[in-house]
Amino acid sequence: MEYIFEVEYEKNYIKEYEKHVLMDERCDAFLPTTFIMSFEKDIATYNYSGYQPLCCIELTRVEEVLSCLEKVLLNMMRGEEYLINPCKINLSCSTVYYNTIDRKLKIAYVPAKTPRENVGLSVILLIEELEKQYSSRQLVIYFEKLKAYVSANHSILDIINKIAEFKRDAYLCGIA
Numbered sequence: 001m002e003y004i005f006e007v008e009y010e011k012n013y014i015k016e017y018e019k020h021v022l023m024d025e026r027c028d029a030f031l032p033t034t035f036i037m038s039f040e041k042d043i044a045t046y047n048y049s050g051y052q053p054l055c056c057i058e059l060t061r062v063e064e065v066l067s068c069l070e071k072v073l074l075n076m077m078r079g080e081e082y083l084i085n086p087c088k089i090n091l092s093c094s095t096v097y098y099n100t101i102d103r104k105l106k107i108a109y110v111p112a113k114t115p116r117e118n119v120g121l122s123v124i125l126l127i128e129e130l131e132k133q134y135s136s137r138q139l140v141i142y143f144e145k146l147k148a149y150v151s152a153n154h155s156i157l158d159i160i161n162k163i164a165e166f167k168r169d170a171y172l173c174g175i176a
Contacts, residue, residue, distance in 0.1 A: 006055035007110060009042045014111060018084060022109055027082040030077035030109045031097060046108045055133065062138050062170045066135065069146075070163045071105040072096055072126065073156050076119065079107070086156065087115040091126040093133060120150045121161065136154045138175045142166050 002137050014022075014035075022033035022044075031051070036043040076086040089095075090112040097106050116122050124147050130145050148161050 002047060003051075004045050004047050005108075006045050009044060011037075011041055013037070014042065014044065014109075018109070018111075021079075021082045021084060027079060027084070029078040029107060030084075031106045034111065044137055048097050048106075048108070050101075051099050051104075051106060052098045053094045054130070055093035057098060057100060059134070061137070062142065062175050063167055065134055065139055066142065066163050066170070067103070068096070068098060068105060069123075069127070069130070070160055070167075072107065073123070073160045073163070075105060075157050077109050077160075079109075080156075084109065085115060086116070086119045087122070088112055089122060090171050091122040093126070093129045096126070118153060119156055120153055120159075121134055123150050138170065142170070 005021065014090045019033075019035050019042075021027055022030055025032050032047040034045045034047075036045070054068065059068065072091065076089060079089065080086055089107060090110045091107070095108045095110050097108060099105070112122075127143050127147055127150070131140065146159075146162065146166065150159055154162070
């Protein structure tokens with residue numbers, strides 16, 4: 001059984017090369033996507049078979065939640081290799097999909113109406129959504145530290161390294 005959802009966009013809202021990257025499935029950072037194009041609009045069909053949106057799953061360990069954030073950023077970097085601007089990616093718990101069996105993560109490429117100034121703004125919004133979903137004291141502390149770090153306008157790679165540092169710290173403190 002295939003699990004899909006559709007989003008209707010105005011014509012050329014998603015650029016042609018972005019459509020090709022998404023349809024070719026060469027970049028495994030994003031959900032497989034097909035497009036139906038007409039004169040007035042484009043309809044994107046996202047296939048999330050095997051995956052669930054983050055908003056629908058309950059991760060129980062600090063390490064799992066931090067790993068999801070880390071994978072989101074790694075996927076954004078992978079998308080950048082295919083000329084997908086990370087500032088255009090609309091990050092939320094409903095556009096990030098996770099496979100709980102093999103722990104893979106994919107993003108539904110739903111571009112923001114206007115690109116954000118920097119990737120950090122998207123990441124902070126995702127962290128704030130995760131904060132509402134996971135309110136454990138340990139996670140809140142890491143989320144606050146991470147938001148402060150991200151708001152200092154660090155690169156995606158720097159943020160990934162900071163998350164890895166937090167994961168080590170959680171493990172050494174016995175709260176992983």
